[in-house]
Amino acid sequence: MSIILRARPVALAVIGLGMLSTSPAFGDATIEQGKTVYNTLGACGTCHGPEGKGDGPAGAALNPKPRSFAAGDFALDTDGDGKTGTETDVFNVITNGAQKYGGSVMMVGRPDIPEADRKALAKYVLSLKQ
Ligand code: HEC
Numbered sequence: 001m002s003i004i005l006r007a008r009p010v011a012l013a014v015i016g017l018g019m020l021s022t023s024p025a026f027g028d029a030t031i032e033q034g035k036t037v038y039n040t041l042g043a044c045g046t047c048h049g050p051e052g053k054g055d056g057p058a059g060a061a062l063n064p065k066p067r068s069f070a071a072g073d074f075a076l077d078t079d080g081d082g083k084t085g086t087e088t089d090v091f092n093v094i095t096n097g098a099q100k101y102g103g104s105v106m107m108v109g110r111p112d113i114p115e116a117d118r119k120a121l122a123k124y125v126l127s128l129k130q
Contacts, residue, residue, distance in 0.1 A: 026123060028116070029123050030123070033116075033120035034117075034121045034125070034127075037113065037120060037121050037124075041117070048066045048067065048068075048069060049066075053070045054066045054071070064103075069126075070128050070129065071129075076089055076093055076103050077089060077101070087126065091118055091122040094110055094118050094122060096109040
């Protein structure tokens with residue numbers, strides 16, 4: 001019984017991934033749009049820093065520290081595909097927070113940010129890697 005219950009989300013995730021590879025889900029979002037949301041409604045820089053280096057003022061005292069996007073420092077695999085830091089992973093963390101995926105409660109989900117803006121945020125965050 002529990003095996004069946006657990007298998008289901010995996011199957012759904014696989015179906016979801018299949019759809020992602022063919023649909024332009026993230027195609028419409030732009031990095032510029034993401035940068036704007038990062039610095040306004042998202043207020044992500046307060047913890048992650050203005051350039052995503054994980055050095056924002058509100059992040060200094062946190063343990064674990066906010067991720068450095070510049071270092072490409074992603075730990076959470078939200079869809080069980082064995083990879084971290086994919087567009088889907090970053091989008092899921094922004095939407096639902098990190099705790100849901102075994103991460104810190106300090107990374108609060110922002111479902112209040114419109115979906116298109118969350119997609120743009122994911123793109124922007126990934127563009128910060130140096
Ligand atoms: C209150 C401080 C805080 C704010 C504000 C914040 N974050 Fe985070 N964020 C964190 C912390 C702490 C972690 C590390 C979580 C962990 O290690 O479990 C994190 C992790 C992440 C991750 C990495 C997940 C992974 O795979 O490791 C992403 C992506 C992210 N944040 C995006 C954002 C975005 C985009 C915003 C703005 C909408 C934002 N964060 C706002 C504290 C914050």
